[in-house]
Amino acid sequence: MDPLSITAACVSLTATVAKTSLAVTLFVRAMRATRSDLDGVSRELASLNTVLELLSEDAKDIDNFPLTLRKQITVILGNCELALVDIQCLLSKYDKPGFYTESKWALSGAQDVTKLRVNLESHKSALELALEMAAL
Numbered sequence: 589m590d591p592l593s594i595t596a597a598c599v600s601l602t603a604t605v606a607k608t609s610l611a612v613t614l615f616v617r618a619m620r621a622t623r624s625d626l627d628g629v630s631r632e633l634a635s636l637n638t639v640l641e642l643l644s645e646d647a648k649d650i651d652n653f654p655l656t657l658r659k660q661i662t663v664i665l666g667n668c669e670l671a672l673v674d675i676q677c678l679l680s681k682y683d684k685p686g687f688y689t690e691s692k693w694a695l696s697g698a699q700d701v702t703k704l705r706v707n708l709e710s711h712k713s714a715l716e717l718a719l720e721m722a723a724l
Contacts, residue, residue, distance in 0.1 A: 598644035
């Protein structure tokens with residue numbers, strides 16, 4: 589796995605972060621009651637974006653990343669992608685505003701998005717650790 593692959597994966601994931609951020613914003617505008625449930629997701633997306641920018645810059649120097657670390661980073665980036673797609677799918681499941689949809693969100697959607705946020709947060713934290721390891 590060369591550093592260019594990590595950089596390309598970061599760029600691709602940054603685009604997915606932007607798409608997911610837009611989906612979250614549009615969802616909150618359509619269903620205002622979900623704002624508090626999705627604030628944490630928005631913060632994680634912004635934080636992930638920062639980590640991806642740093643990782644992309646640091647990946648240009650191959651000496652920073654041993655082969656095993658590069659492999660792990662690639663796996664984590666793939667997991668982040670899956671987590672973002674899961675968030676988008678969840679939001680599309682509730683994209684028809686109305687009392688019925690808002691009730692369904694309150695019963696299960698809020699819990700589901702919390703699980704996905706925690707999943708995304710753990711992957712972002714793993715990337716942050718990888719950046720710290722590369723800095724040593």
